[in-house]
Structure formats: C-alpha cells, structure tokens
Amino acid sequence: MTTAPETARNLGSAAAALLVNPHVAALPPYNAGMSLARARALSGHDDLARLASNENPDGCSPAVLAALAGGGFEPWRYADPACTALREALAKRLGVDAGVIVVGNGSEEMIAAISRGVLVAGTQVVTVVPSFGLHEIEPLAAGATVVKVPMTPAAGFDLVALEAAIAAGPRVVFLSSPWNPVGPALDLAALRRLIAAVRPGTLFVLDEAYFEYADADAPDGIEALRSSGIAYVVLRTFSKAYGLAGLRVGYAVCSDPEIARVIASAKTPFNVNGAAQLAAVAALEDDAWMKASVARIRSERDRVALALAAMGLNAARSQTNFLFFDTGRDSSTVAAALLQDGIIVKPWREAGYTKWLRATIGKPADNDRLIASLQKQVAG
C-alpha cells in the first residue's frame, strides 16, 4: 500500500519528468488583483469600493436582466458556436459584413486566439508600456518576443518610437486606444500615422475596450481602418460600458474574412455561452442605457481628476472609466492604505511604473471615499 508521503513523492517526480511548453511555464502571472474575500479580511470592511477592475458601477441595462429571465435561455442546450444573432446585430450596427466578425469569451479570448492563430516561436510583437497584461502574456505563450514602447513623460503615446517599432515589421502590433492603463486615445492624425507605418506581413490590432468612453471627436478605429489596405483587427467588448464583465463577451472586427477564419479556428468551438449571447444582443439594443451610464461616469471621472489635481496628484488625460496617476512613492503603499479604508485599486507593478496607480471611476459615493482617503494620505 502506498502511504501518503510516498504518493506526494511520486507526484513530485511525475511533475519533474513531464515536459511542458516552456513558453507557457515561463509566463509571468496575470495581475487580476486581490480577491474580494481577501480584501474584506484584510480591511475589515464589508462595503468595499471596488475600483480595481474597470467594471461598470451602474450595473447593466434592465433589458439584459429581462432577456436572461425570459424563456429564450436554455442552459441545457449548446449555444450557437457561430454567435449568428449577435454577429448579425453587430454587423448591422457597425456597417460591416458579419463574415469579418468573430465573437469571443471576452475580448481577452480574441487576444489569445490572435496570438495562437498568427504567432509562432521567434516572431516579434510590438506593444506599449505600461501595458495591458494580455497584450504581452498571450504573445509570450506563443513563443514570440515582445518589444514594449514606453509612454512619453507627458503620459502619452510616443508616436515617433511607435512608428519606428511598427515599421521594423513585427508580426503583430497590439495597441489599446483609449489606452489601458494610462487613459489617452490616439487622435485621428496619430492613428493614421501609425497605420501608414504598417508594412505588409504585420497584423495591426487596435483594442478599443474603452471605445464608448472616448470623446466625441476620438476616431472610430473601424472607420479609420476600413479603407487602409492593411491587415487589421479591431477589438471591442461588452465588459466595460455595457456592464457585462461577468458574462464574458467581446468581439473582433477583421480586415477580411480570411483573418476572421484564422481567429475563429484558434478559439474553442463553443466559446460564448448562451446567456452571454442573449445578454449581448439585449445590451446592444438598449444603447440609451449605455450612453446614459457613460455620461455619468465621464462626469464623475472629470470631478475625481480635479480633486486629485487639487492634491497635487496629476492623472494622465483619460478617455476611459479610470484614472492613472503617479503617487510619488511606491503605489502599493498607497493601495494598502486605501484598502484600510475599504477601497480596492490597482497599484501598477510593471518596472518603471511602480509609483503609478490605476483607479476605476465608481459610484459617486465610492469616488468620494477614494478622494477622502487620498486626502488623508497626502496630509499625513
């Protein structure tokens, strides 16, 4: 009979003997932030202000909840693997052919599918730093090397450096605009400059997760790229402005059906569950709810930015539902003090940016708590 310790030893040697994908084994962890349970235990607060994950504090459209409660949701059925109804609704809304749209289990799955479908070991990817973690992690998992172009001292896109890095001909460019975690969006002239730098053989991925929060004069990536002649993918999501983060729906709009086919082949077949498909269609039909929520959050964002500036904390210009600012010290110290007041934020951990902190805009009362807690720290 095998004793417990011997079992452990056997497992240990089994793991040691197993060959794993070295690219995956070497991955840095995705910084998903602190669990709610741990934050409650550490802070002693039950009523946490959850300002770490860029979720929508307004919730989601009541039309979504009605659709989920209606008779259309059949949990015992496999959902449509092609997301036909949602793709057709999106195609109509965006003025593109449904054949260039691929729906994902969150747009994060589309980042993974692009990486799996397009990258192989030894290829190169260009992105920015500070970066959205998955724009680096998924390419690394495919064995690619990642070149990260730093933001300018004024917390903007370094267009000259980006142009040069893009013109060097990487296999894929991943850029979010509006930019998570920093906040600004590329204006039309800047986007056109970067598009003009793209060489044949490069796939330009524009991640517009915060598109709905951008200023009225910010470019629509799908419009700007439509006639560019380059290979591209625009990513959008229902997780942020539409408030469906927990259901997981995002999508890719591709330059042509061939790229869409490769991305669709690289995803899992039944990737988007039935509840998510129903909910996304209902959310899309209730644009008025989304627009009202965006207006509330933009106005709160500007109020919080002014309050921060009054404390000498100057946030980067934001076209999103969050603010990114230099705390002047290790931001994990600031985040720990905020947690004591029941507020969860994201202290940035990438090298060179560990004094920066990202705070999501929440409900007015949550934002008031953030401001008050920071004021205490600045005074203390």
Ligand SMILES: *Cc1c(COP(=O)(O)O)cnc(C)c1O
């Ligand atoms: C939140 C976010 C996403 C992921 O969204 P999901 O659709 O929830 O997977 C993708 N890209 C950026 C830049 C984001 O901030």
